[in-house]
Amino acid sequence: MSQAENIPQPENGFYVLVTGANSGLGLGIGTRLIDEFLQTRPQTESLVLIITTRDQRKGDATIARLQEHLRKVCKNHERTLPGISRVLQQRVHFRQERLDLLSLLSVQRLSKRLRDTTPKLDVVICNAGIGGWTGINWPLAIWSIVTTWRKALSYPTFKISGIGWVAKPQIAADKEVEEPALGEVFCANNFGHYLLGHYVAPLLARHPPSEDTRGRIIWISSLEAYDFTFDIEDMQGIGSRVPYESSKRLTDIMAITSALPTTSKAVDQYLEASGPSEKTTKPRIYVSHPGICGTSIVPLPLILEYLMFAAFYLARWLGSQWHCVTVEKGAVAMVWLALAKQSTLDSMERKEGVGKxxxxxxxxxxxxxxxxxxxxxxxxxxxxxxxxxxxxxxxQDLTKESQDKFVESGKKCWEDMEQLRLEWEHRLRQAGVSIEMH
Ligand SMILES: NC(=O)c1ccc[n+]([C@@H]2O[C@H](COP(=O)([O-])OP(=O)(O)OC[C@H]3O[C@@H](n4cnc5c(N)ncnc54)[C@H](OP(=O)(O)O)[C@@H]3O)[C@@H](O)[C@H]2O)c1
Structure with a gap:
């Protein structure tokens, strides 16, 4: 049986890959994408939603939830336009895949499978991620919420991070290839997706310049991506007291600077073999964040989860624009970036610059x-x-000096990430475990 069998390949398909789609924001992105795709795209276009989870059970449950959502959406449309339900159902196709971002081989395996079985990719939404927190400093949490309510709930300082966490070894001990530590939060939140983007870039590039679209990689950042949390000499955040925030700052720096001429050498190398030519266009990287949503990224007992939602709503009513609270609302930026016309995004960037x-x-x-x-x-x-x-x-207000520093650190981050990618690819090859793409 060929690998492409049972894999949906509709004519005029719009292919979107969402990582970590089984819970939280990932699930919100999936349902919102279905809603907006059906509302805004012509009837001739179909959505192929490829979701990744860490195991089959989670994958099956996610597909079941997305199918249930699609049924509900169709039922609602059917009320206003009898007969439309069948048409809409046929316009959405689901596919599930396995991905563990802490295993570079898992990233390579998925990439190879996609390259062997998928005609193209339109959007990759790099949603999966971990917080790397061990708990909450409750006295500080209570004090800061009582004294500085909105600030504490938008920019919390009371989460306790695991320090020095590293991913499990990538290569079996008997291969006798030495491997350096790979920061766990960095690997889950940055490096795993970074490799994935590189390997699937040729699929993202399959858009002729005549189309009003370009393959898009959407990275997910956070409001907590503060400058001071990131040390360029410890890009993986292994020594950091706030590795999550560090990983998100790295996301911001690299995504924003990916569109600047200063990084073009490294970015072109990263997106190698992806054009441009008559049939291909170089993909673009965009950065977004979901505001603040109630998910299990900070695991809490049920009663505290209710309190968290209540506090989030209150923060919104007291004027915090970032308290999206529900994942469907938190997904608005990612889904907009996924579906917007290229000309719209380009003209916004021309007028107001590249943004988060x-x-x-x-x-x-x-x-x-x-x-x-x-x-x-x-x-x-x-x-x-x-x-x-x-x-x-x-x-702090932007100055010429702070901007120069930002652009310079973007260049260094891109060069260092490319070097890290090449080193790891070499190491996996040396150990004889690498999965080659061609
Ligand atoms: N919630 C917020 O307010 C908020 C704010 C800013 C940014 N974000 C960002 O939004 C994204 C989603 O977070 P969330 O709040 O929805 O958290 P979540 O509910 O914990 O979802 C995280 C997802 O990532 C997956 N994942 C974790 N480690 C993985 C790995 N090693 N390989 C593959 N998948 C892995 C999880 O799968 P398992 O179920 O298998 O663990 C899950 O599907 C993250 O990038 C997060 O930083 C969230």
Missing amino acids: WGSATDFWGQERVERSEVAGWGWGGKVGEHKRKGRDPYA
């Missing part, structure tokens, strides 16, 4: 996409630009 796209809501919970400030870049990389709402407590 966040999910926000108003008092009533009406969600929208908002640019988010990035230290050393501002909202669009323009010194003196008009200031917006939702700044973090450490925000």
Whole structure:
């Protein structure tokens, strides 16, 4: 049986890969994508939603939940337009795959499978991630929530991080290939996705320049991607007291600078073999964040989970635009980035610069996409630009010096990541375990 059998390949398919789709934001992205795709795309187009989970059980459960959601959406449409349900059902195809971002071989295995069985990819949403926290400093949490309510719930300082965590070895001990430590949070939140993006870049590139679209890699960052959490000499955050925040700052730096001429050598190498040519266009990397949503990324007992949701709603009603609270609302920025026309994104960037796209809501919970400030870049990389709402407590106005520093660190991060990728690929090959793509 060929590998492509049982794998949906509809004509005029729009292929979206979402990692870590079985819970939290990943599930919200899946359901929102179905809703918006069916509402905004012509009837001739079909969505192929490829979800990844760490095991089959989670994959089956996720597909079942997405199918249930699709049934509900179709039922609602059927009420206004009898007969439409069948048409809509046929426009959404599901496929599940395995991915463990802490195993580089798992990333290679999935990439090879995608390259062997998928005609193209339109969007890869790098959603999966871990916090790497061991608990909550409760006295500090209570004190800061009581004294600085909104700040404490938007920019918490009370999560306790595991320090020095490293991923399990990638190569079996009997292979006698020495391997250096790989920061666990870094590997799950940055490096695993980074490799995935590199290997699937040729699939993302399969868009002729004449189409109003380009393959897109969407990285997920956070409001907590503060400048001071990141040390360029410890890119993997192994010595960091806040490895999660460090991983998200790295995400911001690399995504924003990926569009600048200073990084083009490393970025071109990263997206190698992906064009441009008559049939291909170089993919783009975008960065987004979901605001603040109630998910199990910070595991809490049920009663505290209820309290967390109550506190999040209160923060929204007291004026915090970032409290999306539910994952469906938190997914608005990622789904917009996935479905927007290329000409729309390009013209927004031409006018206001490259940006970090966040999910926000108003008092009533009406969600929208908002640019988010990035230290050393501002909202669009323009010194003196008009200031917006939702700044973090450490925000400083953009200066020429801080911007130069940001751009310079972007260049170094791209060079260091490329070097790390090449070193790991070499190591896996040397151990005889690497999965070759061709
Ligand atoms: N919730 C928020 O307010 C918030 C705010 C800012 C940013 N984010 C970002 O949003 C993304 C999703 O977070 P969430 O809040 O939805 O958390 P979540 O509910 O814990 O979901 C995390 C997802 O990542 C998967 N995952 C974890 N480790 C993995 C690995 N090694 N390999 C493959 N998949 C792995 C999980 O799968 P398992 O079920 O198998 O563990 C799960 O599907 C993350 O990147 C997070 O940093 C969330």
